[in-house]
Amino acid sequence: MEDKTYKLSNGVEIPVIGYGTWQTPDGETAEKVVDLAIKDGYRLIDAAAVYKNEESVGKGIKASGIPREELFITSKVWNKDRGYETTKKAFYKSLEDLGLDYLDLYLIHWPANAKQFENWDEINKETWRAMIELYKEGKVRAIGVCNCKPHHLKSLMEMEVKPMVNQIEYNPGNRQPETVEYCKKNGIRVEAYSPLGTGRMLDNPALLEIAKKYQKSVAQICLRWIIQNEVIPLPKSITPSRIKQNLDVFDFELTPEDMERINELPDFGFSGNDPDTITF
Numbered sequence: 001m002e003d004k005t006y007k008l009s010n011g012v013e014i015p016v017i018g019y020g021t022w023q024t025p026d027g028e029t030a031e032k033v034v035d036l037a038i039k040d041g042y043r044l045i046d047a048a049a050v051y052k053n054e055e056s057v058g059k060g061i062k063a064s065g066i067p068r069e070e071l072f073i074t075s076k077v078w079n080k081d082r083g084y085e086t087t088k089k090a091f092y093k094s095l096e097d098l099g100l101d102y103l104d105l106y107l108i109h110w111p112a113n114a115k116q117f118e119n120w121d122e123i124n125k126e127t128w129r130a131m132i133e134l135y136k137e138g139k140v141r142a143i144g145v146c147n148c149k150p151h152h153l154k155s156l157m158e159m160e161v162k163p164m165v166n167q168i169e170y171n172p173g174n175r176q177p178e179t180v181e182y183c184k185k186n187g188i189r190v191e192a193y194s195p196l197g198t199g200r201m202l203d204n205p206a207l208l209e210i211a212k213k214y215q216k217s218v219a220q221i222c223l224r225w226i227i228q229n230e231v232i233p234l235p236k237s238i239t240p241s242r243i244k245q246n247l248d249v250f251d252f253e254l255t256p257e258d259m260e261r262i263n264e265l266p267d268f269g270f271s272g273n274d275p276d277t278i279t280f
């Protein structure tokens with residue numbers, strides 16, 4: 001079941017769960033945990049230039065010994081590199097740091113927003129133009145965005161190649177229904193970063209109760225809820241037992257009642273980083 005994939009709008013297959021590398025310390029730790037995660041069965045590795053660990057992540061990928069074509073490697077263009085030329089440069093830097101000759105998915109990390117730039121929409125379109133070229137040149141198998149609300153996506157959806165993925169902050173305490181609904185309607189696959197709310201989910205009483213019922217951990221309940229919503233969770237852990245545990249979510253199913261109970265929880269998982277108001 002963990003081998004299961006979705007087809008993106010261009011037919012490229014993407015695993016239903018991935019391994020996150022945000023906040024993973026650079027160096028030996030990143031190298032070891034990525035190697036371990038791949039050996040445990042993760043096939044999607046979610047990286048980004050701004051995580052400042054791509055060289056180590058790349059070493060971990062190599063150390064795993066798994067053939068490149070069986071892996072799905074993602075990176076992201078950081079905010080300071082928005083724009084046409086700079087996006088291309090950033091792409092090749094990530095490619096080199098990761099030690100790869102193509103990526104499976106390249107994403108715009110955050111959309112430019114109206115609070116920061118009068119011409120925010122133009123900036124996003126320029127960045128996207130570079131993404132389209134990289135895609136057409138075959139350097140990357142799929143392209144997408146992160147942290148986009150429907151109004152950020154609107155003009156990109158009118159361009160020659162449309163975003164195939166939107167990676168957003170998503171967990172039982174931060175469900176962003178308008179964005180998820182918009183993406184589903186428009187053939188954009190949603191990925192969930194901070195699927196455990198970077199830890200904020202773990203002591204929620206309702207989730208603890210549900211976890212007890214299924215004899216699973218709260219982390220596993222969060223990941224299962226995300227998977228049943230057909231969103232791709234990207235849990236991060238540097239702890240070997242948790243890396244394994246987070247993949248062990250395919251032998252049970254949450255009932256519709258429990259799914260609904262989670263859907264009705266008050267919001268308690270938001271990091272506070274609103275794509276419309278961030279200043280970085």
Ligand code: A2P
Pocket residue numbers: 020193194195196197198199202217219220234235236237238239242243245246
């Ligand atoms: P660690 O990396 O020390 O194992 P998110 O994926 O939402 O960003 O959450 C990551 C945080 O949750 C990290 O602090 C990570 O700790 C912790 N974490 C990851 N998996 C589990 C788990 N199965 N149980 C408890 N904590 C976890």
